Amino acid sequence: MAILNFQILHMGILIGRDLLRPHVCWSIGNGQQAKIWDDPWVPTLPDFRVDGTAHGMGLVNRVSQLICYDSQSWNKELINQCFTPREVLAILSIRLPVDLVEDKLL
Numbered sequence: 001m002a003i004l005n006f007q008i009l010h011m012g013i014l015i016g017r018d019l020l021r022p023h024v025c026w027s028i029g030n031g032q033q034a035k036i037w038d039d040p041w042v043p044t045l046p047d048f049r050v051d052g053t054a055h056g057m058g059l060v061n062r063v064s065q066l067i068c069y070d071s072q073s074w075n076k077e078l079i080n081q082c083f084t085p086r087e088v089l090a091i092l093s094i095r096l097p098v099d100l101v102e103d104k105l106l
Contacts, residue, residue, distance in 0.1 A: 024040060024048075024105055024106065025040045025041060025042075025043050025048040025105075025106055026039055026040060026041040026048075026063075026103050026104070026105055026106070027103060027104045027105075027106050028041060028063055028094055028096065028103055029096075029097055029100055029101040029102050029103045029104065030064055030067070030100040030101065030102060030103065031062060031063030031064030031065070031066065031067050031100075031103060032062060032063075032064045032102070032103065033102060033103040034062065034063040034103050035061060035062060035063075036050065036052070036060055036061060036062060036063055036065075036066070036082075037050070037052065037057060037061070041063055041103075042087070042090045042091055042094065043094070044090045044093060045086075045087065045090050050083055050087045050091075051084065051087070052082055052083050052084070052087065053081075053082060053083065053084065055081060055082070056081060056082025056083060057082075059078070059081065059082055060078070060082055063103070065078075066078060066079055066082075066091070067096065067100070069100070072096055072098065072100060073096065074091065074092055074094075074096065076092065079091055079092065
């Protein structure tokens with residue numbers, strides 16, 4: 001009986017995860033957890049994801065690579081090289097926290 005209850009619980013968790021996935025987005029802190037090309041991290045874009053440019057895909061992998069840590073701001077020059085103009089505006093509209101904490105899934 002306990003095994004059956006565990007299986008039902010596990011199935012419920014998997015179904016819930018799949019229902020939530022389209023609505024989940026990373027809240028960027030230090031950018032170390034969020035993968036630029038795989039993860040949803042830009043809240044104002046469809047599916048929260050970027051397409052970028054072919055050139056950009058070879059330059060960066062993690063959101064942390066787009067952050068200037070000395071000024072705690074976005075690296076605008078690099079972002080302009082890696083993304084389309086629409087994506088650049090969306091990324092630059094993301095406010096970085098004063099204290100660069102870990103990224104969180106919301």
